[in-house]
Amino acid sequence: MNVWTKLVSAACLLTVAACARPEPPQQVFDPYASTGTGALYQGDLAGGTLGGEASAQYFDTQIGNTVLFPAGQTTLTAEARAILARQAGWLGQHPNFSAVVQGHAEETGTREYNLALGARRASAVQEYLIAQGVAAPRIRTLSFGKERPAETCSDEACYAQNRRVVTVVSDSGAGS
Amino acid sequence: MFRNLTIAFVLGLTAAPLAGLPALAQDAPLRIEITDGVVEPMSIALPAFFGDAEIAGKIRAVVADDLTGTGLFREIPAEAQIARPDSFAEAVAYEDWRAIDAQVLVTAEVARSGEGISVRFRLFDVFAGQPQGDGMQFDARAADWRRAAHKIADQIYTRLTGEAPYFDSRVAFVQETGPKNARIKRIGVMDYDGANILWMTDSSSLVLAPRFSPDGRSLLYTSFDSGFPQIRVMDVATVASRPLTQGGDSMAFAPRYSPDGRWVVYSLEQGGNTDIWLMDAATGAQRPLTDAPSIETSPSFSPDGRRVVFESDRSGTPQLYIVGIEGGEPSRISFGEGRYGTPAWSPKGDLIAYTRQVGERFHIGVMRTDGSGEKNLTESFLDEGPSWAPNGRVVMFTRVTPGGSGQPRLHSVDITGRNMRPLDLDFAASDPSWGPLMP
Incomplete structure (x- = not known):
């Protein structure tokens, strides 16, 4: 993990507002970056004081549930790592939620290779979330290959949206 | 399905009892070769079959469709026929058939008795002026008249x-309905020509890539019914299914039987890495066939069951490799431009069919098992997943049209690449698996 991702992660843990924008900021300034664990929020978020934040809908729309991959690639881009850091932060604040990490591929490529490719992408996301502190048993992976495209056109504009991993969170009712 | 069928090879119209295939005519029999050269189709006359007019007409039409569908035969239209005999027993007037350039003549008679039919046929080499092989008779339930027709055409x-x-074979496939981003899929089984469709699964969960067992009695397929892709096995006759692999945190897909039906070779994903595994179908005991950090998938057995061809991206792009079933270092056999996938070893043993992507175009291709003699058979936006006919001379595959309204369709092509044709189905379908020749 590099410094950049640490900064983003810490910022999200500290202040939800910084992560609430639909478009992630290009840079995040974290005043607590050098203060050790001071950036960890220990409050009562999951208890409902912040209303809808403890919901899958909030996660999907405000945290960002999707990361994208370049063609044929399974390694995380800097942008993907920023989104995943926010996801890890949210999962850290909502320990009663678990996640299914769903890998996808664009339609070019064979069905079976794309299943394997989607699994590799999902695994890359899972590993990153675990490295960010999410307990491994809370994250399962799954690949849909090219079976469930987000966009249906047959050119790069759609393919770029389909080479993705979607983190689907649900309230498992079991805090940790 | 075919458990109740009683099609029997019985003594035909000659004195000698038949055992298996009849002897071919002596000397040099009339022969059309499936080769690379441009072929003039052989002209064949199929005058109206005698007997029960309705069923005889239907059987004749299926025989004609089977033969002309290969691209190897051209049917002489009924209007051109000047020598139509009055009965099945009547002697053939060869000169009248020569006059209209019929190289081959087929005569047949259909007798109906209760729920059964008997179909007798004869094949003649017109220019040699003699029968080609013995006459034969097939007995079947009337409901199985199409199979009787396929047996004659075969x-x-x-x-x-x-x-x-x-021709007397079936194909498992996946029917696709609904929008491209929420496709509903269910498995069906049909005759090779699209007739007699039977539905094997409902549309409640995503299913992929059915694969027939060598005896045609069961199907392996990948199902998301547990929420995670796992391999299930289904009895074709009863439609009962059970899981063959158990989830946990791994994903199993791309299964295929060994030619003796004893083993299942498949892809197992663990921690994001996919390798080829071998399972004893009876005991469930499993062992890895490959162990590499790259993607290994789409395995297919050689007809002798000793080797497996598969797809791997260990070199950086997906390519084809062969490994012995004892494991060891796989050897690469594809070296052309682009990406290779979904290899399928011909049941005849001589060729491997595959999907090849070059730039933005896809091909179905064939190569010899040592990687030589590579040949593209098709080209389109997306062709994928060849499955061999039981005789190893034709493959069926999925062709997908581009765009948001794009649909998959089943197509077949012979190994020369000349005779490419869509299957006549009134719905979208993918992932064909061509089953064995029926008994």
């Missing part, structure tokens, strides 16, 4: 090409 095809038959 006999004709085999006698004239020297290749093994394939």
Whole structure:
């Protein structure tokens, strides 16, 4: 993990507002970056004081549930790592939620290779979330290959949206 | 399905009892070769079959469709026929058939008795002026008249090409409905020509890539019914299914039987890495066949069951490799431009069919098992997943049209690449698996 991702992660843990924008900021300034664990929020978020934040809908729309991959690639881009850091932060604040990490591929490529490719992408996301502190048993992976495209056109504009991993969170009712 | 069928090879119209295939005519039999050269289709006359008019007409039409569908035969239209005999027993007036350039003549008679039919046929080499092989009779339930027709066409095809038959066979496939981003899929089984469709699964969960067992009695397929892709096995006759692999945190897909039906080779994903595994179908005991950090998938057995061809991206792009079933270092056999996938070893053993992507175009291709003699058979926006006919001379595959309204359709092509045609289905379908020749 590099410094950049640490900064983003810490910022999200500290202040939800910084992560609430639909478009992630290009840079995040974290005043607590050098203060050790001071950036960890220990409050009562999951208890409902912040209303809808403890919901899958909030996660999907405000945290960002999707990361994208370049063609044929399974390694995380800097942008993907920023989104995943926010996801890890949210999962850290909502320990009663678990996640299914769903890998996808664009339609070019064979069905079976794309299943394997989607699994590799999902695994890359899972590993990153675990490295960010999410307990491994809370994250399962799954690949849909090219079976469930987000966009249906047959050119790069759609393919770029389909080479993705979607983190689907649900309230498992079991805090940790 | 075919458990109740009683099609029987019985003594035909000659004195000698038949055992298996009839002897071919002596000397040099009439023969059309499936080769690379441009072929003039052999002209064949199929005058109206005698007997029960309705069923005889239907059987004749299926025999004609089977034969002309290969691209190897051209049917002489009924209007051109000047020598139509009055009965099945009547002697053939060869000169009248020569006059209209019929190289081959088929005569047949259908007798109906209660729920059963008997179909007798004869095949003649017109220019040699003699029968080609013995006459034969097939007995079947009337409901199985299409199978009787396919058996006759298979006999004709085999006698004239020297290749093994394939018309009396079935294909498992996936029907696709609904929008492209929420496709509903269910598995069906049909005759090779699209008739007699039977549905094997409902549309409640995503299913992929059914694969027939060598005896045609069961199907392996990948199902998301547990929420995670796992391999299930289904009894075709009863439609009962059970999981073959158990989830946990791994994903299993791309299964295929060994030629003796004893083993299942498949892809197992663990922690994001996919390798080829071998399972004893009876005991469930499993062992890895490959162990690499790259993607290994789409395995297919050689006909002798000793080797497996598969797809791997260990070199950086997906390519084809062969490994012995004892494991060891796989050897790469594809070296052309682009990406290779979904290899399928011909049941005849001589060729491997595959999907090849070059730039933004896809091909179905074939190569010899040592990687030589590579040949593209098709080209389109997306062709994928060839499955061999039981005689190893035709493959069926999925062709997908581009765009948001794009649909998959089943197509077949012979190994020369000349005779490419869509299957006549009124719905979208993908992932064909061509089953064995039926008994």
